[in-house]
Amino acid sequence: MESGMGQADADHNCLPLTEVSLAYGRSLIFSPTWPCSDATVLFDRNSGDYWVISLLGARALKLLQTHGEMTVQEMGRQLEREQSAADMFAALEPTLRSLVETGLVQPVH
């Protein structure tokens, strides 16, 4: 845990993610899908920041761009339909948590 994180933040991180949306104020664009690459680059028009994220993270963000809010269950089902991967469900929640920590995604309560 980072030293500046308060108890409320810590409690929040322990809660299961059930529903998520893009973080408020983000306007995201993606790099092309480059061959033989396991990552993609993401750019926020509003802040000028960029991130290198996993392909799974990029696909999750694209779904949120299209649908707005989504439950993690529904997102998992959609991603599975797009590209079947045995460990996709297991990887999705940690990926979304990482996107929450970087300020790209926010939980919906």
Added chain:
Amino acid sequence: MPSKQRSRLIDTILHIPPFNVRVRSPFAEVARHLDYFYTSYQRYGPDAFIDFDVQVLHGKGVRRWWRPQVRFLLDAAESFFPLPAQQAAPMFEWGLNWCIATRPLGYLVMHAGLLALDDRALMMPGIPGAGKSTLSASLCLLEGWRLLSDELAILDPKSGQMLPHPRPISLKNASIDIVTGFPQARIGTVYHDTRKGTISHAACPPDSVAASSTGARVRWVVFPRFELDSASSCEELSRAEAFALISEQSFNRERMGEVGFDALCSMLTDARCFQIVYGSTSAGLQLIRDITLS
């Protein structure tokens, strides 16, 4: 380079592609520098459009006579601390780099060596000391590559082309002796005790200056790292990794916003990216040959 010359006021507009630069200076050293390195560059009359209005002037007040200094001004504004007067010519080069990095005029400007074979460009981003300039000098003076720039790679987002910006190659410390040994090298004055150590410049090859209206597209991005006497190694990088590394060496990607992001992504889409470690100039050249011939 001729040794001494009487002081004369320079006031000229040089076309240093892709920019027009007005240079004014009373320093004989700056005049000699321009005569030696920029003789074949086009010069324009007073009505020409100017991208950068540069003055390289004497220090103010008693400094003019006691420990003389040189000042660099862009559009009559002074943005640097003065340097010792004997560094007037290097200050012109450093100041012009700063102008291009801070006022890019719609181009994405990256800290990288840039060379081309035909219209295929090799880009070598890197921190100072990575060996960009020595490798750039070696490739153009020994291997027939066209030099677009030894440290400022300029990408035109509209065309996706890298624009030549041929200038004298900046050499530091040990690289001066290495490049002086090249048969076609034309080396200028050596300046000791500068903020970068001992420095000098090598003239851009005439063929590269003559072809400076011809752009090129990046086909290879190579991040060099010089480690004296180390074994050679080469690792291919993903484009996403390369994006992050290039972004660290970009002067204005943040200011270029979405245009800069799209331009850099498009550039990388057409390129293969590598990280090399080399222990000698010949080993570095061999790695570049292996990459560009594969």
